[in-house]
Amino acid sequence: MLSVCGEKQQVVLLFLIEIILIVLIGTLTTYGPEANANLLKNLKEDYNGNNEHNRKPQSDSLRIYPMYQDVHVMIWIGFGYLMTFLKRYGQSAIGLTFLISAVLVQVALICEGVLHFDKNNKAYLSLSSLLSADVAVAAPLISMGALLGKTTYMQLVFMGIVELIVYTINKYINEHHLMAVDAGDSMYVHAFGAYFGLAVSFVFGRKDKPKEHHLEGPSYQSDIFAMIGTVFLWLFWPSFNSASLDGDSQQRAIINTLLSISGSCVIAFATSALISKDNKFNMVHVQNSTLAGGVAIGTAAGMMCKPIGALIIGSLAGLLSVLGYKYLTPFIQKRLRIHDTCGVHNLHGMPGVLAGIFGAIMAALATQNSYDYSLYEIFPARAPNFEKLTSEMRNDYGILPGNDRTALEQAGYQILALTVTLLMASISGVITGLILRTSVCGSVAEEDKFDDAVHWELEEEEEEEGLHEISKIKERNSRANDQLPMGTI
């Protein structure tokens, strides 16, 4: 089964990791102001809330909660069930997503927190830090999609921890230093997660050439389970792309994402039928490429891309994604020895790059004419610098001094952020892959791939009873046949 690092050691390691997480969260984090009982302000506000006049919207701190829960469902149900499409790896798909995400959401809270220490060297926990953590967890789940069925759970946990650290650094550099915009995290989460996972898979493929495996395919039922994941992801994608925004940007991100993902859904179906035998639909395309529009609009979700822009980029992503499944994935597997179980390159990789490029184009086209002062809210680096900022902008609209960037400069920084992301993902992915190959976290033998039996105590089953029945018949049969000669002699 698993070599070098025994199963027992993996279990001990898992306990150890949780203990370390408890200690780190315990020492590094504290309740944010909104969740702190020890702030009289909170109590006073609640009380004023009962006062007819001068009433404050209590719900304001909960504004984000329904969107947070949508994202929550996307991570655990969406990604989890999406990966149940393999005929004999459904329990691992949903079970390991559950485990990995529960570990990594804690890791993400710490990573996120370390960047935002308050004066007491404590990070605040709040609804928005929980949301950020959920979003971050999507990146290692995407990488997991490339490796599905080929790793131990401890390899995934280890990979996820490393990935989240690099993810946090990459996002911080791009957001705070390059001041690049990526509302729906299409570059930082989707492209990053995909190329990180593919880099790991590339390293694995150097050792063992990817082969055909009899369990690497769906069953009729598993395809229907996988659609639970697909459809929940599709439905809640507007929440994913808009949760970190507010005001008119948020409304726009919801509308843009719905249009884009609708476009990709229709075009993915159409392209699937176009390139398939007898013009039928292919479940792999429908489960994945229909979502590409959600990724592709992500970076520009809050921008003024106009309805037609959203529809076109989504449709392009759907087209590109299906073509990727049909032509690019087999090529990459054969030539580069990169095996990609779920085809994350087609759902997250290419559409993520597309999103980055589209975001840069939109940034290049953004003028004060079409955005008015909101331009400086969406692209803070484009705001006038301290000297040029008028007092009207400051006082009436709350605009902070920026870097005085032109539209083309901003576009350049967007492309730079995309490049940085791709480099960080690939390099750190290769390094992670090399570590994972050393079997410190165990490994799965070729014959055990894509098989739930590696991770789960499976019960004897009716189905197997059926086969058992068949084999009993066979036996009787062969005994009958055996008796024949004897009888006939």
Add this chain to the structure above:
Amino acid sequence: MLSVCGEKQQVVLLFLIEIILIVLIGTLTTYGPEANANLLKNLKEDYNGNNEHNRKPQSDSLRIYPMYQDVHVMIWIGFGYLMTFLKRYGQSAIGLTFLISAVLVQVALICEGVLHFDKNNKAYLSLSSLLSADVAVAAPLISMGALLGKTTYMQLVFMGIVELIVYTINKYINEHHLMAVDAGDSMYVHAFGAYFGLAVSFVFGRKDKPKEHHLEGPSYQSDIFAMIGTVFLWLFWPSFNSASLDGDSQQRAIINTLLSISGSCVIAFATSALISKDNKFNMVHVQNSTLAGGVAIGTAAGMMCKPIGALIIGSLAGLLSVLGYKYLTPFIQKRLRIHDTCGVHNLHGMPGVLAGIFGAIMAALATQNSYDYSLYEIFPARAPNFEKLTSEMRNDYGILPGNDRTALEQAGYQILALTVTLLMASISGVITGLILRTSVCGSVAEEDKFDDAVHWELEEEEEEEGLHEISKIKERNSRANDQLPMGTI
């Protein structure tokens, strides 16, 4: 497989439709004011939002979002999984719902938009237009329920586009000219969708008499998949019926719908057991009739029907619906040759008519005594006309001048709206059916009905391997038997 219009042409048509949708949405729509970056008002409000005093509830524009997402889940997960009950049509049920709805939500945005052009001949996209579009899409999905397993995807797309156009006209006439109330769209969506679909099926039945088909039934697993759809529909129905309302009407619609749909659930179970062999429950009834109360309360959801009214109408709907499945559906199929795969007549048709009648009765009973001035908010046509409207009503309560209708007049208009809806649905359904029968969108042969193989590239499966195994045994067996005579001779 498909005749006249080949599969290839259908694919080309699907691409073409999406391109037309992109052009139309691109030219006809624009971001609504709340989603427009170019309105300084939005920015200013956001900024004031950070100001302790004089703070405005930013969340107000998001108020509708959680309900929108509930409805979103109902359309794609609810209707999609509800229709997976057939043993060999689950992939088509969920897959075609996905495709059809993604096409039609764009069509609905256009239809809806055309009615609400601003001065620049542009329709505003906003959360409420997205919500209206989702609600509209329910109508063709209901029609699809009557035709499930018997059409090509292009027949469904074509039908849906025609249906949405007629739906929009019908709703506009009834809401704006007849000023009939239908908060949960039980007449405009449920009754309309059901009778439209049944009319199409009627036309189909003229050509080919509905026959028994060996694939037209559930499997043990498919019934459990279908319950995902049922339960999500049941849970989020209060959102469906109340999303377009606000204030106390909305609260009332939530409460009324919960009571009504709980009543229909219990009575549907009880009736199912009452009329079944050995008093057992029947999955078809449980999957569908339990929801009838959500439909039946729809029209009157925002009215003062009192808790007991809501419970009674829901219970009646549950009873009627199960009896419909048992006695009416076979009768209609045999005598009128109307085949109704999901029994939409029992879940949407009759309960929708019941809703219309109940709404009229509630309207007839509505007095200023029980509603006070809210009467004119709920039934705007009952408000006093311009001369009679007091300045108190206008200034303090924002009541606009109406048509001075009496309660009975309003009830009459409610019945008129129901009648108009049924006529529009039936006539346009028949015409649509006649067009579909010409095979411009392809057609499904009798032997291919209810079979996923028509639309999907299906993989070889373990199950089939099992059967393969069996057939091999059979073969060995028969050879053994064949050898017997030889051996015994």
Add this chain to the structure above:
Amino acid sequence: MLSVCGEKQQVVLLFLIEIILIVLIGTLTTYGPEANANLLKNLKEDYNGNNEHNRKPQSDSLRIYPMYQDVHVMIWIGFGYLMTFLKRYGQSAIGLTFLISAVLVQVALICEGVLHFDKNNKAYLSLSSLLSADVAVAAPLISMGALLGKTTYMQLVFMGIVELIVYTINKYINEHHLMAVDAGDSMYVHAFGAYFGLAVSFVFGRKDKPKEHHLEGPSYQSDIFAMIGTVFLWLFWPSFNSASLDGDSQQRAIINTLLSISGSCVIAFATSALISKDNKFNMVHVQNSTLAGGVAIGTAAGMMCKPIGALIIGSLAGLLSVLGYKYLTPFIQKRLRIHDTCGVHNLHGMPGVLAGIFGAIMAALATQNSYDYSLYEIFPARAPNFEKLTSEMRNDYGILPGNDRTALEQAGYQILALTVTLLMASISGVITGLILRTSVCGSVAEEDKFDDAVHWELEEEEEEEGLHEISKIKERNSRANDQLPMGTI
């Protein structure tokens, strides 16, 4: 099949129960003020809502709605699918959860209402009463988990009605007389529901010793269905624990629950692998024990337990729960003859008791230092009494006079509430079990246990066709064999 009380009588009883519920809800309840059209205040507020200045947050009354829908999903989808893990009881699991909950939510509205009559002897229906009813329904569903597969539906309905009455009394005593705190209802719902169900099972076991049953186990597919329930419960648990709170307590409850349930998820996986053969995961543990942290933090969810406290209590609960499945459940079944189908003792029983103890410890540690005046909001009984209450506390922070309790006194009352709950549950459970054993609600014979065929009209199936096929082969085979001797003679 069912003895004494025939199936027919059960159906009639179900109709009767719904009629009684309609009459009781009709006479005892009315719309709450927020849902009453006849309050001019509502109309005026709505209108002012359109006024730029002096705007009131309309959404305030909807603040609870998204959380209510989360809890709604937990009850019907969460509990329903969680119980589909048995290989041949999936339709009953989801179907009976559906029926039972629809009956009991109405019962709970009445029970809840009776305690809160207004001056006209009417109970108000509102979003918060709907939420309370949903929460209450969780208790009998937990009891149902202990009895799954061994009862008629009418036994469950009867048990649920009795249980909800005792539940209401118990919660009222503990909340209003003992003034114990239990934000997430871990004592009042989880511990109560578990020990009530176990007491019923204990009485059943006195009559018939629990035996091994060939249907009492999962299938590969049913385990994946069950995970739908598990994951939705896991995701929405923060809503369950925080929905009844507001302000900073609510934020804290969300954060604490997320941390606690993440800890229990990871530790449950680790413990499962630690104690299993070959260090593999066990689906029963993953489906249930991962959730134990949500229960264990419930009582103290709104308290200042600090992130580390939440993580530790969750991890402990995960550990305890898996050990319970492995060692305690078989012991209890063998020695005490308490059969516990879903292992509710491990998911709700022990973690519920743990929650009560943890809540008491947190109450003992609560000082004005760490909570400031919020202490008296969270523990109202600790507030100074009328004479000692300063006017600042009253006027500026809205604190009401309390019982002047010390921290240790409050802790004592917390333990008292836990004790009262366990006693009420056990005693009323035993009595209910004795009544149920008399077969007034029917009973399920040993050979029919865990079998959907008891409750459902099952269709002939392909699978069965497969077995049919096999048996035909067998027959041919045996005839071949029979012929052998003849042939060979």
